[in-house]
Amino acid sequence: MSLPFLLFSVPATAACQLGPNTVSDQLVLPLRSEVRHDHHNYFGQLLQLALDKTAQDHGPCEVILSQQAKPQARLYQELSRQENIHIIDATVMPERNKRFRAIPFPLLKGLMGYRIAFIRADDQPRFNQVKKLEDLRAFRAGQGDTWFDVQVLRMHGIPVTTTSKYESLFRMLRAGRFDFFPRGAQEVMSEAESFDISGLAVESSLVLAYPWPVYFYVNKEHTLLAERVEEGLKRARADGSFDEFFRAHPLIIAVFEQLNLEQRTLLYLCNPQHSDPALLQQSDAWIRPWPKDLCARFSLDAATVN
Structure with missing residues (x-):
């Protein structure tokens, strides 16, 4: 028991x-x-x-x-x-x-804000061609309808399809309702083991990153x-004991070893809820400091994208 x-x-x-x-x-x-x-x-x-x-x-x-x-x-x-x-x-x-x-x-x-996607396995060559945010706008994301990620993605001109049921997102991706399903870097591998992802794969070349502590x-x-x-x-x-704990924990080791986080094409996004430069530039608080112009570099007027 x-x-x-x-x-x-x-x-x-x-x-x-x-x-x-x-x-x-x-x-x-x-x-x-x-x-x-x-x-x-x-x-x-x-x-x-x-x-x-x-x-x-x-x-x-x-x-x-x-x-x-x-x-x-x-x-x-x-x-x-x-x-x-x-x-x-x-x-x-x-x-x-x-x-x-x-x-x-x-x-x-900040690892939750490093988003790695499930995709249809046959689409990996298409995602290999994505090198900048403009390229990603040709793809549609799938998310839960109450998730904050929806707002962030749409603000950057990425179309999003939503549903109220998490498990449905895998079926909808498989059926072609959208093209990629971003998840937190510390979530995606265990979810691949927990759900039926037949015909799907963990995308291998990209990581979206926005501050989301x-x-x-x-x-x-x-x-x-x-x-x-x-x-x-x-x-x-x-x-130093926090960093020692962080680097040695199996959850974190799996992210960097299984997902090759450092070798992926990194696409930064702005999260307007967490744009305080004093917070974002604390080098010891994050995997890496965020760009100083993270939100200034974007014209965030794309909130109408569906």
Whole structure:
């Protein structure tokens, strides 16, 4: 029988201060049912690293990973109500920043914004000819209808077809409803193993890149937890242990070794939600610093492209 939680090893006397008058025996990080790839251990281990970095100041705190998957919307409700969970990893969106307290530290060094696509296998020669954004505009993308990527792609003149059902995107691609299905670099290989991609392939020559960080979020009342996690992450970055963890984790190794990320043609896109030069030029926060003129180089008037 599987356990409902996966525990990391810390002293049995551990306790976690959430707010001025709120303490929990353990810190619960949930598993989302929408997650189609085994990356939750990455975030759990990174969170434990941050807490360990601050244990001398605040005492030990144990992270547990819930093994009972729930829809993302349900988890946001629980976080708002301070029920069952204490912290969640999520891509940064304006509405999330209003609803919860964001811990502003890019947990994947921007890797979520490096997008690699599923395509029809026979179309690889066509994609090999794409060398600039203008070339890519001849292709139609497929995305979930509520995904923020839709806005980014359309702003750059790339037509997009959408659907409400994730699994349908593979069938629609196979049927020729669109030409490519971009996914986060840390997602695409495990999704290739989890879904029927007969007739499809992971595109081998391109990577789209736009700033789209993943942060930890907590309930707004849990100020002490937010401050502790942020301080722990910063200490880990300063002493090199964050980069060591990042480079050694199987999830990250797979991205660079299996996908040849460094050898692909890189097409930058602007994400207007994350265009602050002070953030984008933090060299130690990202896989690589973003171009200083990332958004200035584009005339983003193509939002009407369907």
